[in-house]
Amino acid sequence: MTDQSPTVASATDTPTVIKQRPPRIFSGIQPTGQLHIGNYLGALKQWAQLQSKYDNFYCIVDMHAITIPQDPQELRESTRRNAALYLASGLDPKYCTIFVQSHVAAHAELGWILTCLTPLGWLNRMHQFKDKSAKMQAESISAGLYTYPTLMAADILLYQTDLVPVGDDQKQHVELTRDLAQRFNSMFGETFTLPDAMIPVSGARIMGLDTPNAKMSKSAIGEGHAITLLDSPEVIRKKMMRATTDSHREIKFSTDPERAGVNNLLTIYQAFTDEPGEAIEAHFEGKGYGDLKKTVAEAVIEGLAPLQSRYYELVKEGGAIDELLAKSAERAAEVAAQTLDLVRDRVGFIRLASKVKPS
Ligand code: TYM
Numbered sequence: 073m074t075d076q077s078p079t080v081a082s083a084t085d086t087p088t089v090i091k092q093r094p095p096r097i098f099s100g101i102q103p104t105g106q107l108h109i110g111n112y113l114g115a116l117k118q119w120a121q122l123q124s125k126y127d128n129f130y131c132i133v134d135m136h137a138i139t140i141p142q143d144p145q146e147l148r149e150s151t152r153r154n155a156a157l158y159l160a161s162g163l164d165p166k167y168c169t170i171f172v173q174s175h176v177a178a179h180a181e182l183g184w185i186l187t188c189l190t191p192l193g194w195l196n197r198m199h200q201f202k203d204k205s206a207k208m209q210a211e212s213i214s215a216g217l218y219t220y221p222t223l224m225a226a227d228i229l230l231y232q233t234d235l236v237p238v239g240d241d242q243k244q245h246v247e248l249t250r251d252l253a254q255r256f257n258s259m260f261g262e263t264f265t266l267p268d269a270m271i272p273v274s275g276a277r278i279m280g281l282d283t284p285n286a287k288m289s290k291s292a293i294g295e296g297h298a299i300t301l302l303d304s305p306e307v308i309r310k311k312m313m314r315a316t317t318d319s320h321r322e323i324k325f326s327t328d329p330e331r332a333g334v335n336n337l338l339t340i341y342q343a344f345t346d347e348p349g350e351a352i353e354a355h356f357e358g359k360g361y362g363d364l365k366k367t368v369a370e371a372v373i374e375g376l377a378p379l380q381s382r383y384y385e386l387v388k389e390g391g392a393i394d395e396l397l398a399k400s401a402e403r404a405a406e407v408a409a410q411t412l413d414l415v416r417d418r419v420g421f422i423r424l425a426s427k428v429k430p431s
Contacts, residue, residue: 075384078197078281079134081104084160093127094125094126094235095125095126095127095234095235096099096120096126096127096128096129096131096231096232096233096235096250096265096282097119097126097127097234097235097236097237097270098109098128098131098227098228098231098233098236098267099115099119099129099130099131099236099238099260100131100133100173100289101132101133101138101152101154102115102137102139103132103134103147103153103154104140104142104147104288104290104291105150105229105290106302107290107300107301107415108278108288108298108299108300108301109288109298109300109301109340110239110278110288110289110298111239111287111290111301111378112301112376112379113162113274113275113340114233114238114239114241114272114275114276114277114278115238115239116157116163117161117268117272117275118237118272119158119161119163119168119237119273120163122270123162123164123167123168124200125193126167126168126235127166127167127289128163128167128169129168129169129171129231129233130163130171131170131171131172131173131404132152132154132158132159132170132172132173133224133227134147134172134173134402135137135173135174135179135223136173136220136224138218138291139214139216139217139220139245140208140214140291141206141212146375152393155170155172155392155393155397156383156387157187157301157379157383158170159382159396160379160380160382160383161379161428162378162379162382163402166431169254169333169399169403169404169405170400171397171401171403172261172394172397172401173207173227175401175404175405176371176404176408177405178226178230178405178408178409178411178412179227179230179408180223180226181412182226182229182408182411182412182415183219183223183225183248183273184231184356185224185226185415185419186222186226186229187222187227188221188250189252189255189256189259189355190219190221190222190252191301192276193402194201194221194251194252195218195219195221195222197244198221198245198248199241199244200221200241200244200245201218201220201236201330204217205218206303207250211257216421220277221245221248221249222252224249225248225252225253226246226257228249228267229249229252229253229264229267229411230408230412231404231407231408231411232264232265232411233243233265233267234265234267235267235269235270236249236268237270237272237367238269238271239271239272239275239276239277239278239290240269240276240277241287241411242268242269243271245250245430246268247269249267250268253266253267254266255420256269256415259416261323261418262340262417262422263325263411263414263415263418264411270417271342272287274339274342274346275336275339275340275342275344277334278339278340279332279336279345280292280297280298281296281297281299281311281312281314281315281316281333282294282297282315282321283297283316284305284315284316284332284333284335285329292324295299295311295397296314296315299312301376301380302380302383303376303427304344307372307378308369308372308373309366309369309373310367312337312365312368312372313362313365313366313369313411315333315336315337315362315384316333317333317337317361317365317367318330318333318334318360320334321360323356323357323361323364324338325338325352325353326337334364337368338352338353338356338364339362339427340368340371340372341367344375345375346370353373368386374382381423396409
């Protein structure tokens with residue numbers, strides 16, 4: 073059987089802090105637009121599977137969201153919707169601190185310090201900046217979009233994070249975070265834990281249904297591009313039946329760009345069902361693309377059903393989410409303050425007189 077456990081991108085070096093706690097996880101999603109099955113399979117699904125073994129921090133990264141212009145009302149709605157979707161995906165506040173990035177000011181402060189220590193060349197290499205900025209008018213590309221990775225590094229390093237479960241597209245950002253941690257540690261002394269990316273074996277890069285050679289993305293415009301987590305069964309069936317395939321017949325996993333559509337449908341099926349690749353190919357042998365699309369649509373509908381029903385229950389209950397976010401922000405701020413205090417000291421900021429302990 074194919075091993076479905078997530079891979080850790082590289083071995084963790086000697087930890088910088090002696091830990092008397094389970095290994096720590098940090099990850100986040102931007103509250104921009106509707107979350108889709110790529111976000112679920114690349115991130116949320118593994119978060120829920122991992123939670124009981126780790127001390128987890130799951131963040132709604134609204135400060136990252138504003139690196140691209142956002143409508144304030146929509147940003148507020150997306151932030152609350154994401155919080156409800158984190159819970160609906162199975163994250164349990166007993167194991168997870170679920171909070172909003174802008175509620176913990178330490179993110180902005182460490183982000184700035186790290187920005188000042190980041191060579192421009194490191195940022196110039198970032199694929200995500202190149203991809204996103206290529207689609208924008210030059211005058212609307214913000215400096216924040218360029219320094220996005222240093223704020224992400226601050227998110228991760230503030231919590232002395234060991235593991236960062238993300239989709240494949242975030243690997244480069246986690247590598248930069250690790251490089252920055254190493255740079256800081258060698259300049260100022262051991263301060264940060266070096267984090268590793270944790271990438272799921274199946275579902276790490278889900279492609280657009282209408283553009284199978286490009287990653288499924290929240291910002292893509294086509295109606296048939298992404299299946300969102302709250303799409304109804306009818307909408308899922310409709311989108312799936314319109315998915316781009318090819319003029320071949322065989323239903324097999326393939327790395328041939330021409331066969332990317334069929335490969336993507338099989339990948340989605342595998343990530344939802346956790347079935348081994350050989351069994352999936354055997355299942356579809358001799359079948360047509362119509363059958364493939366119908367079967368994948370039903371697997372997605374079934375896979376999302378528990379999440380959708382929990383989400384609508386949470387929405388009916390109302391109110392409780394803001395309270396949870398407030399409580400979690402307090403815990404996050406306490407943990408973050410420990411790292412930030414150390415960092416401030418290491419870089420040479422003097423302490424506020426009221427915080428200096430009498431000797
Ligand atoms: P964002 O909001 O773009 O995506 C959130 C998560 O979803 C994964 N993902 C995908 N996985 C598979 N297939 C896809 N098509 C797909 N699209 C997105 C992403 O890899 C990610 O795990 N920079 C991050 C947010 C962030 C963050 C952090 C993550 C900010 N600070 C600290 C981890 C740790 C981002 O853009 O996510």
